[in-house]
Amino acid sequence: MIDTYGPYHAAYIIAAVVYAAYSFSVWWRAKRARERLRHARRDLVDR
C-alpha cells in the first residue's frame, strides 16, 4: 500500500484549525460587539 499519510494529516489538521479559528472569530466579534453595546447604552444614559 502506498504511503498517503501526508495529505490525510494535512486535510484533518487544516479542517480542525479553520473550524476552530472561525468559531473563535465569532466569539471574538461577539465580545467586541458586547463592549460597544455597553458603551452605547452608557452614552445614552449619560445624555
Add this chain to the structure above:
Amino acid sequence: MTSATQRHDSAATAAAKPVLDWFFALAALAVVGVYIRAIYFTPLEARQGAAQKIYYIHVPSAIASYCAVTITALASIVFLWLHDERADRLAEASAEVGLIFMSMVLVTGPLWAHNQWGAWWVWWDLRLTLSLFLWFLIVGYLVLRGAIEEPAMRGRYSAVLAVLAALLIPFIHLSVYFSAAHMHPDPIVLQPSKPKLPPEMLLTFLLGIGAFTWLCLALIRSRYRLGVLRDEVALLEAEHASR
C-alpha cells in the same frame, strides 16, 4: 406595545445570550468524536491508503455547506416575502458559515485529488468547477452585503443572489451524471442503489455527516446571535447620533 418595540426587546433578550453555548459545545464534541473514530477506529482503504480518510471530512463538509446555502436561500425567500429583518440576518449568518464549509471542501478535495489523480485541480470536471463557482457566488453575496448600506435594499438584492446560488446545488450533486468524462467519483452513499461502503466506513461517514451538519447549524445559530448583537449596537448608536 408596537412591533418595533417588541423587536427591540426581543433583540435585547437575544443579545444577552452567549454566542457559543451548549449546542455549539456538543457539536464540537461530536466532530472530535468523528475525528477519533475516523483516525483510530476506521480501517484503511486497500487501494488509496490513508488519503481515503479525507472522505470523512470532505463529503460531510460539502453536505453541511449545501445545508447552509439552502438555509440562506430559504431565509432569503422569507425575507422577500415578509420583509422580516430576522430572515435577512439568518440568511447572512448561514452564508458566512456556508462559505467556511465550502472553503474546506475546496481545500480538502485537492489534497485528496493530488494524491489520487496526480493533479490538484481538473478544470474540465463539472463538479469541481461548479463547486468553485458556488464558492465565488457566496463570496459575491457577502461582498454585495458589505457594499450596500441601506438595509432593505441590501436584503432584497442579496436575497435574489442567494436564491440563484442555491439553484446550483442540485446541479453540483448531479454533475457527475451529466458527462461521461469526469474525474470526480460518482456518489458512493447518496445514490439510488445500496451504499458501496463496508459497514465500519459507512458508520464513520454517516456520523461525519451528522456531526458536521450539527456543527454547521450550531455555528449558524452563533453567527445569528452575533448579528443580533451588531444590529442592537447599530440601533443604539443611531439613536445616540440622532439626539
